[in-house]
Amino acid sequence: MKKEEGIFKILSQKPWEASQAVIDNDHDGKTFGISKAKLGVRTIMTVSTVIFSLFIVAYADRMLIHDWRSMPEPWLLWVNTAVLIMNSYFFHNVKISADQNNSKEIKRGLYTVGLLAYSFLIGQIIVWYQLLSLGYFAASNVANAFFYLFTALHGLHLLGGLYFWGRVTSKFLKGNYKLPSVQHAIELCAIYWHFLLFVWLVLFGLMLFT
Amino acid sequence: MSDEFEHKIETKADTIADAGSVTSGSTAGIDYVPAHERPDQELYHSHSWWTTYVFSQDAKYIGIQYALTAIGTGLIGLVLSWMMRLQLAFPGLGILEPSSYYQFITMHGMIMVIYLLTALFLGGFGNLLIPLMCGARDMAFPYVNMISYWAFLLAVIILLASFFVPGGPTGAGWTLYPPQAITSGTPGSSAGIVLMLISLCVFVAGFTMGGLNYIITMLQSRARGMTLMRLPLTCWGIFTATVLALLAFPALLVGCIMMTLDSLLGTSFFMPAMISMGEHLSYDGGSPLLFQHLFWFFGHPEVYIIALPAFGIISDLISVHARKNIFGYRMMVWAIVGIGALSFFVWAHHMYVSGMTPWFGYFFATTTLIIAVPTAIKVYNWVLTLWRGNIQLTLPMLFSLAFIVTFVNGGLTGIFLGNVTVDVPLSDTYFVVAHFHMVMGIAPILVVFGAIYHWFPLITGRMLNEGMGRIHFWITFLGSYAIYFPMHYQGFVGVPRRYFEIYDSPYIATSTLHLNVFITIAALIVGAAQLVFLFNLIYSARAGEKSEKNPWKANSLEWLTPEMPPGHGNFGKELPVVYRWAYDFNVPGADKDYIPQTVPPSEVRSAKVEKT
Numbered sequence: 001m002k003k004e005e006g007i008f009k010i011l012s013q014k015p016w017e018a019s020q021a022v023i024d025n026d027h028d029g030k031t032f033g034i035s036k037a038k039l040g041v042r043t044i045m046t047v048s049t050v051i052f053s054l055f056i057v058a059y060a061d062r063m064l065i066h067d068w069r070s071m072p073e074p075w076l077l078w079v080n081t082a083v084l085i086m087n088s089y090f091f092h093n094v095k096i097s098a099d100q101n102n103s104k105e106i107k108r109g110l111y112t113v114g115l116l117a118y119s120f121l122i123g124q125i126i127v128w129y130q131l132l133s134l135g136y137f138a139a140s141n142v143a144n145a146f147f148y149l150f151t152a153l154h155g156l157h158l159l160g161g162l163y164f165w166g167r168v169t170s171k172f173l174k175g176n177y178k179l180p181s182v183q184h185a186i187e188l189c190a191i192y193w194h195f196l197l198f199v200w201l202v203l204f205g206l207m208l209f210t
Numbered sequence: 211m212s213d214e215f216e217h218k219i220e221t222k223a224d225t226i227a228d229a230g231s232v233t234s235g236s237t238a239g240i241d242y243v244p245a246h247e248r249p250d251q252e253l254y255h256s257h258s259w260w261t262t263y264v265f266s267q268d269a270k271y272i273g274i275q276y277a278l279t280a281i282g283t284g285l286i287g288l289v290l291s292w293m294m295r296l297q298l299a300f301p302g303l304g305i306l307e308p309s310s311y312y313q314f315i316t317m318h319g320m321i322m323v324i325y326l327l328t329a330l331f332l333g334g335f336g337n338l339l340i341p342l343m344c345g346a347r348d349m350a351f352p353y354v355n356m357i358s359y360w361a362f363l364l365a366v367i368i369l370l371a372s373f374f375v376p377g378g379p380t381g382a383g384w385t386l387y388p389p390q391a392i393t394s395g396t397p398g399s400s401a402g403i404v405l406m407l408i409s410l411c412v413f414v415a416g417f418t419m420g421g422l423n424y425i426i427t428m429l430q431s432r433a434r435g436m437t438l439m440r441l442p443l444t445c446w447g448i449f450t451a452t453v454l455a456l457l458a459f460p461a462l463l464v465g466c467i468m469m470t471l472d473s474l475l476g477t478s479f480f481m482p483a484m485i486s487m488g489e490h491l492s493y494d495g496g497s498p499l500l501f502q503h504l505f506w507f508f509g510h511p512e513v514y515i516i517a518l519p520a521f522g523i524i525s526d527l528i529s530v531h532a533r534k535n536i537f538g539y540r541m542m543v544w545a546i547v548g549i550g551a552l553s554f555f556v557w558a559h560h561m562y563v564s565g566m567t568p569w570f571g572y573f574f575a576t577t578t579l580i581i582a583v584p585t586a587i588k589v590y591n592w593v594l595t596l597w598r599g600n601i602q603l604t605l606p607m608l609f610s611l612a613f614i615v616t617f618v619n620g621g622l623t624g625i626f627l628g629n630v631t632v633d634v635p636l637s638d639t640y641f642v643v644a645h646f647h648m649v650m651g652i653a654p655i656l657v658v659f660g661a662i663y664h665w666f667p668l669i670t671g672r673m674l675n676e677g678m679g680r681i682h683f684w685i686t687f688l689g690s691y692a693i694y695f696p697m698h699y700q701g702f703v704g705v706p707r708r709y710f711e712i713y714d715s716p717y718i719a720t721s722t723l724h725l726n727v728f729i730t731i732a733a734l735i736v737g738a739a740q741l742v743f744l745f746n747l748i749y750s751a752r753a754g755e756k757s758e759k760n761p762w763k764a765n766s767l768e769w770l771t772p773e774m775p776p777g778h779g780n781f782g783k784e785l786p787v788v789y790r791w792a793y794d795f796n797v798p799g800a801d802k803d804y805i806p807q808t809v810p811p812s813e814v815r816s817a818k819v820e821k822t
């Protein structure tokens with residue numbers, strides 16, 4: 001869309017010089033050639049990455065202390081993971097149908113991803129329930145506490161995504177939408193979903209191997 | 211957010227008619243600007259009183275809401291400090307219980323750092339100035355921006371609610387270190403601390419929404435011709451501070467969430483095995499040091515979250531009121547960015563006495579001294595800007611000068627404290643209290659005052675009263691030194707910090723007792739001077755002298771709006787077009803001593819261009 005300048009190049013400009021002024025006058029006032037919403041989603045993903053990374057650091061630090069007792073991973077977690085992978089995959093498909101403006105497919109796809117996302121959340125709650133009934137309380141060992149914390153935070157992120165999914169879907173169903181805006185919204189949701197899948201795989205892997 | 215998707219996608223071709231180049235054929239050569247397509251920002255228009263003034267989505271109103279809420283909360287922090295000072299000066303009167311003293315220092319510290327200064331610089335000045343200085347009609351996501359303010363207000367309400375719960379607010383100190391923060395015996399260890407932690411979480415969530423707006427507006431909705439390097443330094447300061455905040459606040463959030471769980475669910479993230487009142491608590495294995503690392507990984511950048519906007523604002527005030535371009539603009543930007551990056555690598559200088567290995571300490575002492583380099587560069591550049599400037603001793607200039615002196619003072623003691631061997635004996639004494647009040651209390655507050663005197667006409671269309679302003683300035687400036695200079699000495703003779711009473715101890719010189727009385731009287735006088743300021747604000751907003759447009763003859767876009775105070779949408783029908791940076795003061799050959807950013811080269815043909 002446009003030339004993107006590196007940060008060092010920007011920082012070495014001399015805005016007071018006549019030759020630079022000629023170039024600068026031509027500038028359209030945007031730093032990146034992407035929409036504000038996309039930049040917003042990227043920023044949010046960056047902040048979330050920092051949050052999860054700090055939790056992982058805390059996990060790694062706390063793990064080394066003598067009282068740590070790892071927690072079993074119920075088989076249902078594998079199912080949930082599979083559901084989340086499918087969820088991402090279908091979101092990718094919705095994005096493709098949106099790009100092709102295939103409204104029947106878009107509609108079907110949006111329903112599918114919503115359904116999968118909610119079943120993932122329900123699956124996670126069932127895992128919680130199973131673990132609690134086996135006596136793995138948050139207070140009994142900190143490994144359990146980390147498990148509940150990670151799943152809860154990841155779930156909350158997914159709920160946030162579902163809010164925007166709901167807005168796109170209802171707009172789409174009402175029919176009075178402008179195509180580019182729906183395409184863009186679906187694209188952004190898809191990016192976010194892939195991000196959440198990645199986060200989950202990292203968290204799940206971490207808990208699996210420790 | 212998805213409503214906002216729309217106007218980002220449809221690129222409504224809207225060609226900017228360039229005022230300068232179309233009018234006369236002869237000028238077309240030098241200020242030629244090619245017609246460009248530019249997506250129009252669809253502006254939200256409010257329809258009722260409520261949506262205009264209360265649930266406002268206009269960044270200017272949100273900024274004022276932020277500022278008023280922050281200042282109101284700050285006044286509570288000020289009153290708390292009076293009570294503490296009275297207690298320290300006259301322990302015999304029994305003004306405060308020991309437990310209330312702890313609660314008051316905690317609330318005072320937290321309020322001042324987070325709910326006053328962070329909220330005021332980023333939420334207040336950020337919202338007010340970013341769209342105006344960048345030449346945008348509003349923030350990128352006005353609705354999210356509005357939610358950000360209401361989240362802040364909610365956080366303040368939760369914080370203040372902790373005064374009224376059983377046990378009162380937390381008395382753990384503003385650093386909230388576990389295990390004592392949630393162990394019985396500390397004031398407010400059950401309800402108070404939980405409310406504090408929740409309030410901080412809400413604040414972080416609200417700030418993230420605001421921060422998203424600040425950086426995306428600055429990156430993506432600037433006016434035509436406004437490159438990043440043409441932005442006033444105020445924008446650079448706020449921008450970098452926001453990036454720091456978005457990366458550092460998560461550490462606070464993570465710490466708060468885990469401590470809340472420790473307190474409510476009995477998890478052992480931070481809580482080690484402990485015996486309290488003869489009983490084994492159910493905690494085991496938690497790591498209090500982990501909290502300290504998380505807290506200071508947030509806490510040190512937080513210092514710069516306050517300082518960087520102050521640096522930026524002060525650069526602009528000095529340049530405008532000394533009628534001179536800022537010395538070394540690029541170096542100033544580099545310093546801001548460099549300080550921002552380095553600030554993530556110094557956090558453990560707050561933990562020299564925590565028992566970590568000394569080698570670790572030396573690493574952090576080194577980084578701490580390195581970060582002093584760009585900071586010192588900034589100070590030199592401010593001084594060099596003043597050098598042979600046409601210095602106007604206006605109120606903003608007075609406050610700027612006071613800032614430089616105070617900041618240098620606090621910065622020098624910071625270099626002392628950054629060294630492990632010096633810090634170990636001085637840590638937890640009044641030397642530390644004096645240091646951080648100078649560098650992150652008084653210095654930024656002076657900037658806040660300077661900025662308010664400077665931008666008040668932009669907000670209200672009236673000038674603040676000069677006489678009252680001068681009284682306010684001299685009492686505040688001299689008074690702060692009367693308060694904090696003696697504290698350095700108290701620190702040297704070993705008066706400990708966070709003690710509600712200095713008993714008759716053979717180790718404490720009697721002079722400290724007299725000094726305490728002196729400091730308290732000074733603090734009360736400085737506090738009273740703030741009432742003059744408040745009165746000035748209210749009085750001048752209603753009956754102050756009407757200000758002309760652009761009263762300080764500044765160059766940046768916020769003063770170049772068609773009406774002052776700027777109306778809805780900021781810039782009338784056409785967005786401004788920018789032809790130069792914000793620092794063209796006293797350009798040789800120009801007829802006036804300033805050239806606003808929107809003046810095309812054709813109108814100032816005789817002006818010479820600087821060569822470097």
Ligand code: HEM
Nearest residue numbers: 291294315316319322323383384385650651707708709733
């Ligand atoms: C005239 C204004 C002020 C006065 C008289 C004042 C006074 C005090 C006093 C008496 C203490 C307690 C010292 C102790 O016993 O350890 C304190 C602590 C503190 N103050 Fe201030 N203060 C003022 C302004 C500020 C400002 C503007 C800030 C903003 C950064 C600030 C930040 C703090 C912090 C962070 C603490 C430490 C709290 C703790 O130990 O947990 N103060 N102040």
Ligand SMILES: [Cu+2]
Nearest residue numbers: 510513557560
């Ligand atoms: Cu620090």
